[in-house]
Amino acid sequence: MNKTKEEILDAALNLFSQKGFSTVSIRDICSVVNIKESTVYYHFQNKEAILNEILKQFENHSESLIAKMSSAFPALMSDPQAIEKLLPKIMNEYIDGYLTDPFCNKVIRILSIDQLNNPKVHQMYSFWLFEKPLEIQQFVFSIFNNAGIISCDDPAFAAEKFYSPFFFCLSRYLISGELTQEKIGIFKKSIFRHIEEHLR
Amino acid sequence: MNKTKEEILDAALNLFSQKGFSTVSIRDICSVVNIKESTVYYHFQNKEAILNEILKQFENHSESLIAKMSSAFPALMSDPQAIEKLLPKIMNEYIDGYLTDPFCNKVIRILSIDQLNNPKVHQMYSFWLFEKPLEIQQFVFSIFNNAGIISCDDPAFAAEKFYSPFFFCLSRYLISGELTQEKIGIFKKSIFRHIEEHLR
Amino acid sequence: MNKTKEEILDAALNLFSQKGFSTVSIRDICSVVNIKESTVYYHFQNKEAILNEILKQFENHSESLIAKMSSAFPALMSDPQAIEKLLPKIMNEYIDGYLTDPFCNKVIRILSIDQLNNPKVHQMYSFWLFEKPLEIQQFVFSIFNNAGIISCDDPAFAAEKFYSPFFFCLSRYLISGELTQEKIGIFKKSIFRHIEEHLR
Amino acid sequence: MNKTKEEILDAALNLFSQKGFSTVSIRDICSVVNIKESTVYYHFQNKEAILNEILKQFENHSESLIAKMSSAFPALMSDPQAIEKLLPKIMNEYIDGYLTDPFCNKVIRILSIDQLNNPKVHQMYSFWLFEKPLEIQQFVFSIFNNAGIISCDDPAFAAEKFYSPFFFCLSRYLISGELTQEKIGIFKKSIFRHIEEHLR
DNA sequence: GATGAATGAGTGTTCATTCAT
DNA sequence: TATGAATGAACACTCATTCAT
Numbered sequence: 001m002n003k004t005k006e007e008i009l010d011a012a013l014n015l016f017s018q019k020g021f022s023t024v025s026i027r028d029i030c031s032v033v034n035i036k037e038s039t040v041y042y043h044f045q046n047k048e049a050i051l052n053e054i055l056k057q058f059e060n061h062s063e064s065l066i067a068k069m070s071s072a073f074p075a076l077m078s079d080p081q082a083i084e085k086l087l088p089k090i091m092n093e094y095i096d097g098y099l100t101d102p103f104c105n106k107v108i109r110i111l112s113i114d115q116l117n118n119p120k121v122h123q124m125y126s127f128w129l130f131e132k133p134l135e136i137q138q139f140v141f142s143i144f145n146n147a148g149i150i151s152c153d154d155p156a157f158a159a160e161k162f163y164s165p166f167f168f169c170l171s172r173y174l175i176s177g178e179l180t181q182e183k184i185g186i187f188k189k190s191i192f193r194h195i196e197e198h199l200r
Numbered sequence: 201m202n203k204t205k206e207e208i209l210d211a212a213l214n215l216f217s218q219k220g221f222s223t224v225s226i227r228d229i230c231s232v233v234n235i236k237e238s239t240v241y242y243h244f245q246n247k248e249a250i251l252n253e254i255l256k257q258f259e260n261h262s263e264s265l266i267a268k269m270s271s272a273f274p275a276l277m278s279d280p281q282a283i284e285k286l287l288p289k290i291m292n293e294y295i296d297g298y299l300t301d302p303f304c305n306k307v308i309r310i311l312s313i314d315q316l317n318n319p320k321v322h323q324m325y326s327f328w329l330f331e332k333p334l335e336i337q338q339f340v341f342s343i344f345n346n347a348g349i350i351s352c353d354d355p356a357f358a359a360e361k362f363y364s365p366f367f368f369c370l371s372r373y374l375i376s377g378e379l380t381q382e383k384i385g386i387f388k389k390s391i392f393r394h395i396e397e398h399l400r
Numbered sequence: 401m402n403k404t405k406e407e408i409l410d411a412a413l414n415l416f417s418q419k420g421f422s423t424v425s426i427r428d429i430c431s432v433v434n435i436k437e438s439t440v441y442y443h444f445q446n447k448e449a450i451l452n453e454i455l456k457q458f459e460n461h462s463e464s465l466i467a468k469m470s471s472a473f474p475a476l477m478s479d480p481q482a483i484e485k486l487l488p489k490i491m492n493e494y495i496d497g498y499l500t501d502p503f504c505n506k507v508i509r510i511l512s513i514d515q516l517n518n519p520k521v522h523q524m525y526s527f528w529l530f531e532k533p534l535e536i537q538q539f540v541f542s543i544f545n546n547a548g549i550i551s552c553d554d555p556a557f558a559a560e561k562f563y564s565p566f567f568f569c570l571s572r573y574l575i576s577g578e579l580t581q582e583k584i585g586i587f588k589k590s591i592f593r594h595i596e597e598h599l600r
Numbered sequence: 601m602n603k604t605k606e607e608i609l610d611a612a613l614n615l616f617s618q619k620g621f622s623t624v625s626i627r628d629i630c631s632v633v634n635i636k637e638s639t640v641y642y643h644f645q646n647k648e649a650i651l652n653e654i655l656k657q658f659e660n661h662s663e664s665l666i667a668k669m670s671s672a673f674p675a676l677m678s679d680p681q682a683i684e685k686l687l688p689k690i691m692n693e694y695i696d697g698y699l700t701d702p703f704c705n706k707v708i709r710i711l712s713i714d715q716l717n718n719p720k721v722h723q724m725y726s727f728w729l730f731e732k733p734l735e736i737q738q739f740v741f742s743i744f745n746n747a748g749i750i751s752c753d754d755p756a757f758a759a760e761k762f763y764s765p766f767f768f769c770l771s772r773y774l775i776s777g778e779l780t781q782e783k784i785g786i787f788k789k790s791i792f793r794h795i796e797e798h799l800r
Numbered sequence: 801g802a803t804g805a806a807t808g809a810g811t812g813t814t815c816a817t818t819c820a821t
Numbered sequence: 822t823a824t825g826a827a828t829g830a831a832c833a834c835t836c837a838t839t840c841a842t
Binding site for chain 3: 622623713716722725757760763772790
């Protein structure tokens with residue numbers, strides 16, 4: 001991709017994730033990238049198109065991450081005991097490659113800020129922060145249940161229970177305010193404690 | 201308070217909670233209240249002052265609710281077994297008089313939408329959605345621990361664990377999208393199941 | 401009506417009739433009226449609304465002129481010989497109060513300039529420059545024919561024949577280029593000669 | 601001429617004649633021709649130059665048509681009775697090769713749309729729609745008068761009278777709105793009736 | 801209490817044009 | 822021949838705010 005176009009996307013990502021789509025002006029973006037406003041319109045049809053490109057990249061990123069994480073499932077199904085070794089690995093991948101990944105973290109912020117103004121964003125927010133994670137976890141709990149490792153009669157509820165601290169800590173430490181290494185540390189410590197507690 | 205002023209506040213509350221502070225214009229408010237824009241400036245110094253008044257009312261409401269709910273604590277301390285009878289009552293008060301209360305619910309939406317643009321809102325968001333609820337619950341868990349009803353070596357973590365499903369369901373059912381009776385029903389059912397599970 | 405609003409309408413009328421609607425900017429209008437651009441939007445919803453107001457005034461003006469001119473018809477029907485006295489009067493009313501009337505002349509220019517870009521303008525152009533004048537003249541020729549004053553088997557064609565020099569001279573002397581007293585003089589001389597010739 | 605250049609001219613002709621010069625953007629032209637905007641500037645110095653080239657072609661076309669039509673005059677002067685045979689031929693040539701000719705018709709539209717914004721266009725409009733046709737017809741009427749075929753003491757006025765229905769029908773049927781075969785039919789029928797009527 | 805009128809600053813966007821490649 | 826990239830100037834329009842009445 002073109003260098004300027006990338007810079008625009010990068011600046012937009014940062015600004016949108018800090019102040020929300022509608023509060024950021026094309027001028028704001030341009031003064032970061034150091035180009036003229038009309039230049040933006042050479043690279044993008046309009047302001048919305050910048051957001052859409054960001055969202056598309058996020059969707060690609062998310063989907064490939066899920067694909068990658070899902071590749072561990074077959075192994076799990078044949079040897080469910082592997083969970084104790086695999087789980088931390090998967091969790092770290094999820095946290096480092098998604099929740100705290102600079103790009104994804106910013107998009108997640110955008111999703112949570114702009115969900116109310118933009119139907120498309122709202123749908124993505126619901127999907128990537130509620131539906132998809134719950135679906136995956138519910139699926140995993142079903143497997144474990146079938147394998148006799150755990151007994152849970154309602155995988156959907158189990159998933160909700162398991163995911164709740166995730167969502168809470170995500171909101172509290174990774175989205176609210178600036179993202180610092182310190183906050184990431186607190187987040188990880190807290191989350192892994194919740195996971196341990198849950199597995200007991 | 202003056203009738204027009206109240207109508208402005210009411211319209212602003214609705215609009216802010218639907219689209220966020222910066223996306224709502226004075227025009228928008230006026231076309232709901234059916235007054236001219238200049239009239240707003242008779243009642244409020246500026247747009248921000250409208251928001252501030254709403255936030256102040258919310259803070260008053262929240263504090264008096266906490267005071268009310270806290271009044272049950274002394275009784276609990278002398279007879280901790282009363283918890284089983286009191287808990288549902290307190291929870292319903294919290295849900296009906298706060299999370300799903302038309303006024304509070306809207307303000308909570310405002311807090312979550314505008315936390316990133318407005319430092320004051322950010323501080324209130326942190327306080328009322330994270331710090332305060334956790335503080336109270338931590339306090340309650342300490343009492344129970346001291347009373348020997350439950351044994352929890354880390355009340356802070358226990359509070360986080362207890363509050364997480366609350367926050368999750370709040371975000372999922374009470375804030376995202378429009379608030380319907382159906383969603384409130386799902387929220388309550390889900391929350392009470394989490395509470396039960398937790399108490400076991 | 402408000403003074404500023406009238407000034408805006410007046411400036412817009414002049415500019416639109418000189419350069420066409422889309423070529424005139426709000427800035428152009430403002431620099432004539434000596435107001436800021438935002439002021440225009442206090443008085444009009446948008447640029448198009450200015451044009452629409454002008455067109456509405458024109459339509460009112462045209463309709464009342466027709467009503468006035470038509471009031472002579474009953475007299476004509478009872479005494480068709482009166483035509484020789486009435487005709488010049490009617491014609492002068494039509495020319496002075498319509499074709500060369502400063503307001504109407506400018507609007508007619510607008511109609512002829514912008515007919516291609518604006519469907520509403522196109523429809524008004526067709527109506528006021530083709531359909532309506534022909535309809536009226538056709539009606540008059542019918543009356544005279546029935547009264548035996550003239551014999552014309554096809555009033556529609558007679559009207560077209562009678563109106564053609566009107567339209568030609570209108571286009572040549574009253575619309576093309578600036579409207580001067582000299583041109584009005586040439587127009588009138590030419591038109592009255594055509595009328596005489598026609599009546600013979 | 602270069603193929604791309606011709607395509608640009610062709611697209612510009614169509615668009616200018618539909619919406620007027622200033623309303624058509626280089627982008628509009630390019631999206632028809634399927635080239636980039638910068639390419640236009642390889643073939644033309646600027647937007648105006650495209651129009652000028654079109655106008656030059658029109659002028660060449662018009663002049664050669666006149667030359668062709670004028671070649672019949674000497675024959676007419678020696679045998680004025682030939683008029684009855686020649687006239688329809690000349691008229692058809694004028695209508696088919698000029699007024700309804702796809703290229704000329706479009707340019708005539710451009711002339712009538714843009715006469716008010718562009719002095720050069722205004723001059724051409726006056727010349728080709730008023731002065732030249734009247735000059736030619738006046739010349740013809742003089743010949744006939746001198747030859748005793750008709751007696752007209754004012755050939756200029758006769759020309760105006762003869763040309764008026766032409767101009768009217770041209771404006772009404774050939775310029776206003778889209779040009780269809782049906783409209784051409786109505787135009788021809790109407791015009792030939794006017795000519796007949798005139799010759800009687 | 802309320803409003804009519806005005807405005808300065810800003811917003812997203814379009815356009816003709818340039819120029820190096 | 823053609824284009825990718827950029828730009829300055831302009832455009833219609835919005836907004837929070839002011840102030841005299």
